[in-house]
Amino acid sequence: MKNRLKFFLIVIIQLLIMNSCKKESITPDITFTSSVFTVVEDISSASIKITVRLSGTSDEIITIDYSTDDSTALAGKDYVAIASGKLTFQPGETSGSIKINILPDTAQKQDVYFRVVLSNPVNVLMNETNITVKIINVDYATLVWSDEFSAASLNTAVWNYELGAGGWGNNELETYTNSIDNVHLDSGYLHITVLNPSGSYYTSGRLTTQGKKDFTCGKIRIRAKLPQGQGLWPALWMLGANFSTAGWPKCGEIDIMELLGNAPSVVYGALHWDDNGHTSRSNSYTLSGSSFSNAFHTFTFIWTPNNFKWLVDDKMFFNLSRSEVNTFPFNLPQFFIFNVAVGGNWPGSPDQTTVFPQHMIVDYIRIYQ
DSSP states (O other): OOHHHHHHHHEEEEEEHHHHHHHHOOOOBBBBBBBEEEEEOTTTTTTTEEEEEEEOOOOSSSEEEEEEEESOOOOOTBBBBOOOEEEEOTTOOOOOEEEEEEOOOOTTSSOOOEEEEEEEEEESOOOOOOEEEEEEEOOOOOOOEEEOSSSOOOTTOOOOOOOBOOTTTTTTOOOOOTTTTTTEETTTEEEEEEEEEEEEEEEEEEEOOOOOOOOOEEEEEEEEEEOOOOEEEEEEEEEEEEEEOTTTTTTOEEEEEEEETTTTTTTEEEEEEEEEEEEEEEEHHHHETOOTTTSEEEEEEEESSEEEEETTTTTTEEEEEEEOSSSTTTSSSSEEEEEEEESTTTTTOOOOOOOEEEEEEEEEEEOOO
C-alpha cells in the first residue's frame, strides 16, 4: 500500500512538471506589408498576387475567407470579381497569397480602387478586415509639359546648348554651336541647321534639358520634319538623369527617333542599357512612298512601368516589355536631347551628293502623364 501511494505521488509530480513546462499556445495575427496594394494597369501577366502573412507559426490549420468589393474600380471592367475564396495555411506556414486578375481598361483615365474583404478567420486573429487595391492608370491623358517653340528665342530655363567637337564617342565630324545660324526659333518652329562652311568642317546644334527637365514614364509626342543626305544623323532621344555619375550605358538611353540621312524614309526606335556590357534592342519604321524630309510627322513614345511603345503618326512599330530588359534603369528620370550629327561610325561621312544646309524642324514636344 505504501509503495502504491508512493508510485501515484511520483506520477502526479511528473504530470505537474510536464504541465508547468508546456508552452502556452499563441494564436498568430494576420499582417500585411501595406494597407494599400498598388498595381500598374499595364501589368504584363494580367494578374496580381496579394501576400498575406502570419505573425507566427501555428500547430493548427488556419483559414480565412475572402471576396472582392467594388469602389471606383468595377468588377468586369477593371478586374475579375471573386465572390468567395478561401486562403489556407497549413501548420507551420506563415505566408499565403490571393490571386486577382486585372483587366486593361483603355477608357479609364484615372487611378481606381477596389477592396479585398477578409472574413471568417479560423485559428487566427484578424485586426484588419480588408485590403485596398489601387490600379494605376497609364493612359496618360494629362498634358504636364510642352514646348511649342512659339517664343522669340529658345527658353534657356529649359534647354541647354551643348557645344564643341571631339567626335562625341562616335568619331563624328560636326562642331556644335549656339549660333543662330545653327539653332533658332522661327514662326513657332525650332530649327536645328547643319552647315558646311568649308571643306570637312561642319557645324550643327545639340540641345538638352539635362538638369532642368526630366521625366519618368509618360506619353511623349514630338512633331518634326527631318533632314536628309549621306552622313547626316538627326535624333530625338533621352538619357538617364544620372548620366554624369552612372555613365553610359548604365544610365539607360531611349531613342525616340533616329534617322540616317542616306535612307530618309526609315526611322529607328531603340533602348540601350548595361547588362555586363552594352545591350540594345531596336526596330525601324519605313514611310511608304515618301521621305521624312518632305513633311512633318509625329513621333510618339509611350513609356509605362512595364512596357515601351514607339509610334509614327500613331502607328505602332515597336513594342518592348520590361521582362525583355534584364537590368532595368528605366524606372529613373531621363532628360531630352535634340541634335543632328554629321559623319561618324554609323552614318559615315557626307559625300558629293549631300546638300547643305539641312534642317531638323521641330513643331512641338508634349509630355502627357
